[in-house]
Every structure is written in structure tokens, then in C-alpha cells.
Amino acid sequence: MQRARHLVEQKQGFIVLSLLLLVLVLSILAQGIIHIVKQQAKTQQEYIRHRQIAILGTELLLGAVNQEQQNNLQSQILQEITLYPGAEKIAPQIIVERRKTLPLRAINIAIKYKDATWKMQQLIIEPPGGSLHSIYNNLLYSSKEIIGELPEKLLPNGYPLSKTMPQMDINGYLKYKSNTLPSAGTLQEMGLLGRLYANDSGSSSGPYVIKANTTIKGNGILYHNNPIKLGEGSSSTGKLWLICNDEIIIGDNVALENIFLYANGPIFIGRNVHICGIIISAGKIQVGEGFVMRGDRSVLEPFLTTCYMN
Amino acid sequence: MNSKKGFMLLEITIAFMLMCLLFATFYQAFLQMAVSMRKIYDDVELNRVAWSVMSTVESEIMYNSQQVILQDNKYGTRIVCRNIGPQRTVAFYCSKVEGTKPKVVVYKSTQIAGKPEGVNPLSSPVVLAEKFQVEKIDGRTLCLEIELKIETTGRSKTFTEVIRLCNGHVI
Numbered sequence: 001m002q003r004a005r006h007l008v009e010q011k012q013g014f015i016v017l018s019l020l021l022l023v024l025v026l027s028i029l030a031q032g033i034i035h036i037v038k039q040q041a042k043t044q045q046e047y048i049r050h051r052q053i054a055i056l057g058t059e060l061l062l063g064a065v066n067q068e069q070q071n072n073l074q075s076q077i078l079q080e081i082t083l084y085p086g087a088e089k090i091a092p093q094i095i096v097e098r099r100k101t102l103p104l105r106a107i108n109i110a111i112k113y114k115d116a117t118w119k120m121q122q123l124i125i126e127p128p129g130g131s132l133h134s135i136y137n138n139l140l141y142s143s144k145e146i147i148g149e150l151p152e153k154l155l156p157n158g159y160p161l162s163k164t165m166p167q168m169d170i171n172g173y174l175k176y177k178s179n180t181l182p183s184a185g186t187l188q189e190m191g192l193l194g195r196l197y198a199n200d201s202g203s204s205s206g207p208y209v210i211k212a213n214t215t216i217k218g219n220g221i222l223y224h225n226n227p228i229k230l231g232e233g234s235s236s237t238g239k240l241w242l243i244c245n246d247e248i249i250i251g252d253n254v255a256l257e258n259i260f261l262y263a264n265g266p267i268f269i270g271r272n273v274h275i276c277g278i279i280i281s282a283g284k285i286q287v288g289e290g291f292v293m294r295g296d297r298s299v300l301e302p303f304l305t306t307c308y309m310n
Numbered sequence: 311m312n313s314k315k316g317f318m319l320l321e322i323t324i325a326f327m328l329m330c331l332l333f334a335t336f337y338q339a340f341l342q343m344a345v346s347m348r349k350i351y352d353d354v355e356l357n358r359v360a361w362s363v364m365s366t367v368e369s370e371i372m373y374n375s376q377q378v379i380l381q382d383n384k385y386g387t388r389i390v391c392r393n394i395g396p397q398r399t400v401a402f403y404c405s406k407v408e409g410t411k412p413k414v415v416v417y418k419s420t421q422i423a424g425k426p427e428g429v430n431p432l433s434s435p436v437v438l439a440e441k442f443q444v445e446k447i448d449g450r451t452l453c454l455e456i457e458l459k460i461e462t463t464g465r466s467k468t469f470t471e472v473i474r475l476c477n478g479h480v481i
Contacts, residue, residue: 022329033347040354047361058476189422190395217396306394307476
């Protein structure tokens with residue numbers, strides 16, 4: 001005891017040391033808690049912010065598309081909005097692109113937040129030249145010749161048969177593609193998502209081939225610069241536009257509902273093919289035996305893609 | 311000489327004793343701190359799971375569904391989302407995991423036409439789903455309410471979110 005008293009008298013600092021140790025432990029704990037709480041608050045704020053932006057963008061897009069269908073919507077930067085928590089300011093932007101030659105309208109919503117821009121898009125696409133173009137008075141039209149037996153009611157009328165078909169700016173579709181042309185696996189697993197599909201112009205792609213006996217489900221526009229080949233026994237159930245800068249080859253026993261076929265080259269149709277829709281070709285059209293076609297102009301109604309993140 | 315070189319075992323013991331004494335004095339405060347810490351950890355875990363579940367459900371419903379069907383099941387609502395891609399149907403629901411200690415968790419089931427159904431749990435194994443309820447507000451809007459509970463401590467939180475469909479409607 002005497003020894004301990006002696007030590008305490010000689011070295012009073014070690015009491016302070018013990019206190020310091022305790023303070024150190026406590027401050028580490030407190031720091032840890034503060035750090036976790038701060039991180040949590042930051043994550044929560046980011047989560048809320050992304051939801052706010054997504055909801056705001058989606059509502060703006062739906063509103064803009066409605067307005068565009070009623071009258072001409074203009075591109076505009078909307079009034080700055082303050083989002084809480086954090087009192088951060090954002091200025092949503094509506095960007096309307098109109099391409100009269102296709103014709104096509106792209107409605108985009110862009111919201112800049114920090115270093116990134118949140119973008120959402122919806123397209124209103126009409127057939128090349130516009131759905132009111134007189135060429136679409138025909139259910140089946142070739143600017144060259146039609147080879148094979150056709151039901152009389154399908155013979156060209158309305159638009160004068162001529163050697164040259166009016167030039168349509170179909171290359172412009174490439175700029176607005178949202179996905180590449182779907183693979184056999186994608187068609188099998190997902191179907192079409194109501195979008196414009198095309199391969200990059202730069203990619204050295206050959207013909208786009210849809211395997212035999214494929215059922216194409218869902219709505220979509222498939223655009224390709226090279227030939228499109230539809231395997232025998234294939235079918236489609238949704239609204240489908242096949243637009244091609246080259247030839248379209250349709251195999252035997254194919255059944256296509258709500259189809260719009262447009263080719264700048266010839267269209268070859270196999271035997272026992274059933275088609276419901278419109279066929280337009282700048283080249284010749286050759287149909288096989290047992291060809292059945294039911295004209296349906298409703299396929300020419302503007303194609304409204306789904307809303308998607310861009 | 312010793313006193314100038316460093317601390318003796320006795321000195322350290324006395325310091326430790328003093329620390330213990332202080333700790334005992336402020337025991338309640340420390341206990342409160344420990345409880346708060348535990349709550350914070352639980353909240354972090356609950357938020358993490360809730361955001362993960364909510365984001366998955368929301369992105370599926372908001373962007374990818376053309377038709378959302380709400381069905382009642384034993385543990386709340388089963389949300390069936392018919393995808394824009396007509397081959398795919400996704401469902402979100404609660405179900406019991408059988409085991410030594412049965413518990414209810416949130417699942418996501420993906421069904422691709424012609425393929426077997428794939429089912430994955432969405433919530434973490436330590437978090438139980440107490441409630442998974444969806445209410446239709448209008449043809450394009452629904453309200454999702456999830457109550458999650460930490461299995462070990464029993465701490466629970468309810469999360470509510472309103473989800474709008476961009477490309478479809480609710481049945």
C-alpha cells in the first residue's frame with residue numbers, strides 16, 4: 001500500500017492516462033456511430049433522389065407524349081425544381097426531335113443530376129413517307145413487278161405503278177434504335193419489347209436471319225440495312241414492322257399477323273404463306289403457291305414505342 | 311530509475327481499475343450507447359433490404375410491365391407482372407422458408423415461356439417479411455407496403471412506396 005501511494009505521488013500522470021484511454025475508446029465508438037449514421041443518411045438521400053428523378057421524369061414523359069399527340073410540343077427547359085432533403089436544384093428538359101422525312105418524333109426527358117444525366121425516351125414512328133402517303137393505298141405494292149398468283153383485290157391500285165418508287169429516308173431509323181436486332185435466344189426468352197431494333201451501321205453484319213419455326217411475340221420494329229430472312233414455319237403475334245434497305249426473304253409456311261413489310265429491294269415470299277397487313281417493295285415481289293393475304297391498314301397506325309431509359 | 315523508464319504492472323492495473331470504475335459509474339450511458347448502436351445496425355440492415363426489394367419491384371413494375379395483376383395469398387399480396395416481352399412473367403410474393411426455424415421472406419419468381427420457373431429470395435436471411443401488401447390506387451398506380459423485421463432482435467420497420475406504371479396498367 002505504501003508502495004502504491006509512493007507510486008501515485010511520484011507519477012500522477014498515469015491516472016490521466018487511464019482517463020485518456022477511456023476517452024479514446026469512447027471517441028472511437030462515437031466516431032464509428034457518427035460515420036455509420038452519416039453514411040446511412042447519405043445513402044438514403046441518394047435513394048430518395050433517384051426515386052424522385054425517376055418519378056418526375058416518367059410523369060413528364062407521359063405528359064409530353066400526350067401533349068405531342070394532341071398538338072405540337074416544343075422542346076423546353078422547365079422551371080428549376082428544388083428537391084428535398086438536400087435542397088438540390090434540378091432543371092428537367094423536354095427535348096422533342098421531329099424527323100419529317102421518316103416521319104418520326106422522339107420525345108426525350110433529360111434531367112441533369114450531379115455529373116450524370118438521367119434520360120428517358122419514347123418514339124412515335126410512322127411508316128416511311130408517313131401513314132397517309134398514297135403508296136399505302138395499296139395493300140401490296142411493287143415498283144417493278146409482282147410474280148406469282150395474287151387474289152384480285154390485292155392488285156395495285158390508288159398509287160400509280162411506276163418504275164421508281166418515291167425515295168424514303170429509311171436510313172434515319174438507325175439513329176433512333178434502342179436495341180440491336182434480337183438474337184434467336186432473345187426472341188425465345190423475351191420476345192419484342194415494343195421498341196425499334198437495328199444493328200449499328202458500322203457493324204459488318206450480313207443478313208438478319210430469324211430461325212425456322214420461330215414465334216415472334218410482342219410488338220416491335222426491326223430495321224436492317226442488309227437482307228432480312230424469315231425462316232420457314234415462323235409466325236408473329238404482335239404488331240411487327242420489318243423495314244429493310246435490301247431484300248426480304250420469307251420462308252415457306254410462314255404466318256404473320258399485323259405485319260408491315262417494307263423493302264428497298266425485292267421481297268420473296270415462299271409457299272403457303274399467310275400474311276395480314278401491308279407489303280411494299282421498291283423491287284419486285286415474288287410470291288409462292290398458296291399465298292394468302294388479308295390487307296390490314298391498321299398496321300400503318302403510328303407505332304408508339306414503350307418508354308425506356310436511354 | 312524505474313519510474314522514469316515506463317509503467318509497472320501495478321501501475322497499469324491501477325489504471326485499468328480506474329477505467330472499470332469509470333465504466334461502472336457511466337454504465338447506463340454505455341448501455342444506452344450499445345443499444346443505440348444495435349438499433350442503428352438493425353436499421354441499416356432493414357433499410358438495405360427494403361431498398362433492394364423496393365428497387366427490384368419498382369423497376370420491374372415501372373418500366374418492364376405491361377400488365378400487373380394483384381392476387382391475395384396467405385402472407386399478403388402476390389404481384390404478377392406480365393412483361394412487355396410477352397414471353398416473360400415475373401412475380402413478387404412472400405413465402406415461408408421451411409427449416410429448423412421457419413421464416414417468411416420475399417421472393418422473386420421469373421417464368422419464361424417453355425422454361426422452368428426460377429425463384430430467388432429478395433430479402434436477406436436475417437430479415438423476415440412481416441407484411442407485403444399492395445393496394446391499387448388507380449389503373450396505373452399502386453402502393454406497396456413492406457414491413458421487415460430483424461430475426462434476432464425483433465426490430466421492425468414499415469416501408470411504403472407509390473409506384474407508377476410507365477408502360478402498362480394494373481388489374
